[in-house]
Amino acid sequence: MVDHVADALALVTHPWARHPGHRPRVGVAASSAPAREFVWATAMYQSGDWESAPSVPANLIDSIARYTILPVAPRGVNVGLGMADIFEYPFAWLTGHLPVRLTQQERRNLKRYVERGGMIVIDDHNHDVEGLFHKTATEEIKQTFGPGALQRLPKTHDLYSVFFKFDDGPPTTSHELNGWGDNLVHRSLHAVLHSGRIGLLYSNKDYSSEWNFHPDTKRFMAVDPTRFGVNLVVYALSR
Amino acid sequence: MPFPADRRAGADPTGAPDQRFRRETAERVLRALAATAVILLLVLMIRALRGGPTVRARGHEVAEALARWSSREVPGAVHVILDSAPGPDVRDWLAALPAAGTEVTWDGAVPAATGVAVEPVVDPTHPIRVWVAAPRGAGVTLRDGLGVIDSTLGHQGGALFVIPQVEGMLHARVNGTEATAILLDSLPVRSVLVLGTASWEGKFVVAALEERGWQVDARFALAPRGDVRQGNPSAQIDTARYAAVVALDSVAARYGPQIRAYVQDGGGLIAAGDAAALSALAPILPGAAGTSLPGGDFADDSTHPRQALALTPVKELKSGALSLERRGGDITIAVWRVGAGRVAQVGYVDTWRWRMAGLDEDPVRAHRLWWSALVSGVAYAPRLDRPVADLAEPTPLASLVSTLGTPGASGPALAGWLDDPRLVPLLFGSMLVALLAEWASRRLRGLA
Numbered sequence: 001m002v003d004h005v006a007d008a009l010a011l012v013t014h015p016w017a018r019h020p021g022h023r024p025r026v027g028v029a030a031s032s033a034p035a036r037e038f039v040w041a042t043a044m045y046q047s048g049d050w051e052s053a054p055s056v057p058a059n060l061i062d063s064i065a066r067y068t069i070l071p072v073a074p075r076g077v078n079v080g081l082g083m084a085d086i087f088e089y090p091f092a093w094l095t096g097h098l099p100v101r102l103t104q105q106e107r108r109n110l111k112r113y114v115e116r117g118g119m120i121v122i123d124d125h126n127h128d129v130e131g132l133f134h135k136t137a138t139e140e141i142k143q144t145f146g147p148g149a150l151q152r153l154p155k156t157h158d159l160y161s162v163f164f165k166f167d168d169g170p171p172t173t174s175h176e177l178n179g180w181g182d183n184l185v186h187r188s189l190h191a192v193l194h195s196g197r198i199g200l201l202y203s204n205k206d207y208s209s210e211w212n213f214h215p216d217t218k219r220f221m222a223v224d225p226t227r228f229g230v231n232l233v234v235y236a237l238s239r
Numbered sequence: 240m241p242f243p244a245d246r247r248a249g250a251d252p253t254g255a256p257d258q259r260f261r262r263e264t265a266e267r268v269l270r271a272l273a274a275t276a277v278i279l280l281l282v283l284m285i286r287a288l289r290g291g292p293t294v295r296a297r298g299h300e301v302a303e304a305l306a307r308w309s310s311r312e313v314p315g316a317v318h319v320i321l322d323s324a325p326g327p328d329v330r331d332w333l334a335a336l337p338a339a340g341t342e343v344t345w346d347g348a349v350p351a352a353t354g355v356a357v358e359p360v361v362d363p364t365h366p367i368r369v370w371v372a373a374p375r376g377a378g379v380t381l382r383d384g385l386g387v388i389d390s391t392l393g394h395q396g397g398a399l400f401v402i403p404q405v406e407g408m409l410h411a412r413v414n415g416t417e418a419t420a421i422l423l424d425s426l427p428v429r430s431v432l433v434l435g436t437a438s439w440e441g442k443f444v445v446a447a448l449e450e451r452g453w454q455v456d457a458r459f460a461l462a463p464r465g466d467v468r469q470g471n472p473s474a475q476i477d478t479a480r481y482a483a484v485v486a487l488d489s490v491a492a493r494y495g496p497q498i499r500a501y502v503q504d505g506g507g508l509i510a511a512g513d514a515a516a517l518s519a520l521a522p523i524l525p526g527a528a529g530t531s532l533p534g535g536d537f538a539d540d541s542t543h544p545r546q547a548l549a550l551t552p553v554k555e556l557k558s559g560a561l562s563l564e565r566r567g568g569d570i571t572i573a574v575w576r577v578g579a580g581r582v583a584q585v586g587y588v589d590t591w592r593w594r595m596a597g598l599d600e601d602p603v604r605a606h607r608l609w610w611s612a613l614v615s616g617v618a619y620a621p622r623l624d625r626p627v628a629d630l631a632e633p634t635p636l637a638s639l640v641s642t643l644g645t646p647g648a649s650g651p652a653l654a655g656w657l658d659d660p661r662l663v664p665l666l667f668g669s670m671l672v673a674l675l676a677e678w679a680s681r682r683l684r685g686l687a
Contacts, residue, residue, distance in 0.1 A: 038439075090442070
């Protein structure tokens with residue numbers, strides 16, 4: 001009986017396909033996944049290079065399927081931050097190297113997205129506090145949510161223990177350890193909280209580079225670096 | 240000067256037969272008048288000996304007259320003409336008068352058949368639901384010890400209010416009749432347990448309930464080796480811990496026997512999504528799960544945002560089950576009672592889309608209130624008595640009829656003027672004047 005219901009739900013037309021007029025300006029991987037599957041959504045924005053880490057979705061989808069029993073769509077989707085469809089994906093990943101200048105609509109959607117309970121992760125693909133992405137992205141966050149909204153996340157936060165345990169807070173990336181970017185190891189992440197939950201997570205640690213490897217590479221790694229990505233998804237789904 | 244012997248013989252002293260006839264007629268009238276006064280005085284005396292006069296009083300006079308009727312003026316009967324239902328103190332005082340020998344009847348404009356019921360709602364904000372029975376179109380005003388709370392017009396037999404709190408006695412006024420009620424019990428609100436796979440539905444159901452103030456424990460299946468837990472979910476599902484269980488998918492099957500026993504004991508269950516199709520829960524669900532229907536787009540001006548949600552309609556409604564909501568011909572929510580508990584089967588799927596993507600005015604709030612109301616509808620809460628000092632009157636007309644009887648005739652027709660306190664001296668004076676005049680007339684005619 002359960003299978004019957006699940007099968008029937010598979011007939012649900014995917015929101016992306018139901019909004020032909022809302023397609024983003026760039027080609028997208030429209031998904032036909034049922035609504036109850038977790039879909040990795042990459043947020044597109046008008047400025048910058050939102051597509052700078054194209055292998056991240058595949059690696060994270062693989063990790064979610066490997067470590068959890070969550071139903072997960074085999075392909076991620078790219079969805080415009082300024083589009084209504086963004087609200088069909090309560091978890092979104094946003095990254096880039098280039099300056100981020102949000103449109104009014106993108107800013108409105110971002111605020112509403114967080115207020116309604118969505119979680120967006122913004123990762124600085126530059127790993128550089130002097131970099132243009134960091135400066136402009138944090139300015140946009142400040143402008144959207146107000147000064148002081150972006151707070152340092154303590155190492156004891158649920159995010160670091162919801163599935164895998166990270167006793168020292170956010171795991172360091174090889175780019176930090178190799179001295180690239182700003183030559184710093186960033187000890188913590190920052191977040192905009194809404195009703196006690198993370199609505200926007202901001203990272204300087206360049207997980208985009210860390211997770212943007214060819215999926216075959218993972219088998220040669222001693223420790224899977226995407227485990228923290230699983231925590232992000234599990235936190236978004238359960239908190 | 241006529242001779243006395245002539246008067247004794249009935250001779251006419253004036254010598255005019257017509258005049259004599261008129262005087263004799265007048266004397267007869269005077270005698271009749273005196274006799275009537277005597278008869279009436281006798282009637283009054285008998286009435287007084289039997290227990291006092293009948294007293295009529297209008298509604299507003301009754302309260303102040305009661306003390307008089309119970310002490311220095313004990314009437315034989317009281318007829319009260321009411322323009323509204325008296326308060327419980329006046330009504331009960333009237334009801335007590337027959338025990339002291341005073342018959343009580345009443346009539347007048349029958350007060351509105353109103354009633355008020357008040358009860359707490361199982362909700363973390365502790366609202367109070369007030370039903371007021373009122374004729375269609377009648378003005379209904381609700382107030383408590385702090386003042387007017389709300390007012391509306393009677394619709395389909397009454398009015399329903401949900402108020403955040405009430406201070407002291409609650410008064411519902413309908414067409415001049417006031418019904419009063421007092422909150423007699425309170426409900427301790429217990430936690431809600433949410434069961435399911437880690438999913439957007441689980442996340443947003445928990446968020447909605449927590450934002451409303453519910454204490455939520457959650458168990459989300461996540462990995463073969465364990466669940467994600469939120470709050471402090473107990474291994475035991477019972478009414479001592481949980482007000483309701485929300486089952487969102489097949490994970491609830493693990494707890495099937497516990498949930499069934501919990502509902503039999505009075506617990507509340509909401510089965511939504513795949514949980515409504517579980518064989519482990521089927522015996523306690525109000526219906527079966529039908530074939531799922533796809534969702535649609537949210538409309539800009541939609542006043543029914545749930546129209547856009549996917550649906551697994553409730554089919555084959557069991558005897559005693561009730562459909563709470565429909566979409567077209569499909570049942571979307573069905574409820575029924577199982578043992579001491581209540582169960583709701585929700586056909587909507589992925590209600591989180593309403594909160595995230597809904598285009599109605601405030602979908603977050605609407606989704607939150609909707610889920611909270613669903614839980615309130617089935618939640619278990621033991622009722623605890625509250626200490627109550629005031630005397631409430633929730634159904635004034637029913638109480639009036641119950642204690643004083645149905646409105647009766649307006650008492651003896653004579654009662655109105657027979658019980659006039661000026662009547663006795665008037666009758667006595669009339670009798671004396673009539674007798675004196677008759678005697679004087681006879682003496683002047685020379686008769687004894």
